[in-house]
Amino acid sequence: MAEEDSKAAKKTPPSMSMIEPRLRNIYLQFYKESYFKPSALDLKTKELVAIGCSVIAKCEGCLEGHLKKAQQMGITKEEISDALAIAIGIAAAGVLDFSDKAAIKLDLHHFED
Numbered sequence: 001m002a003e004e005d006s007k008a009a010k011k012t013p014p015s016m017s018m019i020e021p022r023l024r025n026i027y028l029q030f031y032k033e034s035y036f037k038p039s040a041l042d043l044k045t046k047e048l049v050a051i052g053c054s055v056i057a058k059c060e061g062c063l064e065g066h067l068k069k070a071q072q073m074g075i076t077k078e079e080i081s082d083a084l085a086i087a088i089g090i091a092a093a094g095v096l097d098f099s100d101k102a103a104i105k106l107d108l109h110h111f112e113d
Contacts, residue, residue, distance in 0.1 A: 015061065044075060051080060052087035 016024045035046060047070050054062035070080055
């Protein structure tokens with residue numbers, strides 16, 4: 001019984017529980033305006049962008065939520081794979097860019113052609 005009480009006490013708080021309600025509401029309003037209101041991008045495209053961004057931001061909850069939405073919308077596994085491949089490419093490019101800047105600062109050029 002004490003073990004169950006201990007587990008209940010360590011329950012994960014809801015998302016954004018550390019943010020005061022006024023600021024949380026500003027974020028939620030921004031999210032609704034940018035995501036759900038008609039704009040130059042259709043909802044399917046926004047969902048695929050959100051999947052890629054979720055991976056780059058390393059937001060597990062975001063990724064799970066957007067993958068569920070994508071499935072509900074009928075977005076195919078191939079489309080999701082493409083979005084993830086682009087995110088992987090961008091993440092890899094970030095590593096390359098960062099290492100190039102360090103090499104320039106340190107005057108290191110190991111494999112120049």
